[in-house]
Amino acid sequence: MLLEVRDLHVEFRTRDGVAKAVNGVTYGVDEGETLAVLGESGSGKSVTAQAVMGILDTPPGRITGGEVVFQGRDLLTLKEEERRRIRGAEMAMVFQDALSALNPVLTVGDQLAEMFTVHRGMSRKDARAKAVELMDRVRIPAARERVRQYPHQFSGGMRQRIMIAMAIALEPALIIADEPTTALDVTVQAQVMELLAELQREYRMGLILITHDLGVVADVADRIAVMYAGRIVESAPVHDIYKAPAHPYTRGLLDSIPRLDHKGRELYAIKGLPPNLTRIPPGCPFHPRCPLARDVCTTDDPPLYEVSGTRGSACHFWRECLDG
């Protein structure tokens, strides 16, 4: 395994008490593999990624337990200086909002070249040439001229390409993409997603794709981990999950997408609201919204049951869910 997150716990101190954002998340990515982490806002998907990258704001955040093993080392035990060397060079991140992730007062060329001067000690001239090469690589037209432009002079899709160029600059082993196409239009989203998938294949990188969009996931991911209230509730190869979800939350999400054959009819809607992270319900956190909930669900927190060799579901009644 390239990266293994084991039983990670993250808390945030807030005025309302301690918000338990991540509660025992375990997942892994191999090289050349794409893992999609699917969840709604507040499910802990981004916080987990920030903990892995080492960019979690502490305080108010605090990692209270678990391990993040990357290429055999537990990152959580490393010093900040060592982590900084890994960040960017060994693992890189693509953010949702490219406009605020890029520095508005530096040209994109400067920002790309900085990767090489800082991490690789290249001369400015060589680094600049590398920057142009990278922009070509992510298929930005007229890269030689545009390398001197500022982020605001690029369209949203082109900016996201620059973010991707920065992420792949030092050929990292792992890329974490946090909602990389959410801010983009559909026709541009398709272009950017395919570019990312292609680069990932070419460099045989591990890719963690964080998203709330079930459609995006279906096209590119190998495996899916569905998160709810800071836990993984289902983990499975992508095709299995769409054929027959083994957790009622996953089933609810899939059913609530408007589909061709259901048009005009009422959509299935998961009732209620996601839980407040300072007061996560006892037992299974999904039980107040679950159509299959019984008494046991209100008291016993389900472990990730093994459904098959490659699948897991954190539902006491996963068999029932699997059968529909």
Place this chain on the structure above:
Amino acid sequence: MSDNLTLPAQQGSTGASTEALLKVEGLTKHFPIYGGFPIKRKVGAVQAVDNVDLTVGVGESVGLVGESGCGKSTTGRLITRLLEPTGGKIEYAGQDITHAKRKQLAPVRSEIQMIFQDPYSSLNPRQTVGTIIKSPMEVNGINPAGGREKRVRELLELVGLNPEHYNRFPHEFSGGQRQRIGVARALALNPKLIVADEPVSALDVSIQAQVVNLLQKVQEEMGIAFLFIAHDLAVVRHFSQRVAVMYLGKVVEVGDRDSIYNRPRHPYTHALLSAVPEVAMDDESENRERIRLAGDVPSPISPPSGCRFRTRCWKAQDKCATEEPPLVQIGGNTAGHLTACHFPEEPTVAARSEDVVLDPALKTLENDGDVTKD
């Protein structure tokens, strides 16, 4: 140009009336750009909406789709007269309201309501939910039987909120609940037309379904016509009887839901539909065409001549640069299905023998139109 073409109203399968409630002809909005030194003068215009024709029947729900910057929100704001049109005509229930004065508009305003995208910035954080929903009635001097407060409580219940929450503030609610408050406010005046501008795109997937169901209930049970503006094609397909596709300020294709989603003719509609990542529940839905456009939408300050889509189109020929295609019913289309294209595609969304993938390295497609063909 398509000035003389009006869209037949309702062609859908549902029982909505064919009587037009809203009729928009040649609607145009240009935002001026000022520049120059020392004296600022107009140096250009953002052609946000250009010559748009649209009809919404009584009780009908019409979807308006397109990418950001295509003018769909501006169209919605023009119709609600939050913006002053540059040209064209807006007719509501037979009355021309294009340039109507404030006083003339007053009775119409209560019948056309709007639901906004962002449930956070569209509610006043210093007012209670009761005040927010009540104020449209106060402004319009409406005194429902039993008092305004009773009506507000009814509305809260109708949209699935607890009437006891009358005195709470917006920050005490989640995004989905806030959007319900927005819906309740829009319903307060018993409108006949609701312009919903991306009403669910800021919400989480599981909450989206709840709000879509609420809007659908409102539309069907209360017979309110909807202009549903969204970029999410799946939601629009679910909600709308008729759909208009916009590109760079123009309607490029309009028709009933089945025509647009199953028998599209305009290359842009094809590209848009094929770009939507769809969840494949079974293997047969893999059999969709795959089209990947190059680049982004051109600037609306200086849109391409002729057909505005030609710079990204794989079928573009010389004619497309010189002649603007009219929005007409082309051969093979059902009545009411209008397409603005000189070289329309086959009416199917099934996979082609060869994918259309435009090489982004190609800087312009203007010179060679047939790079890839099916």
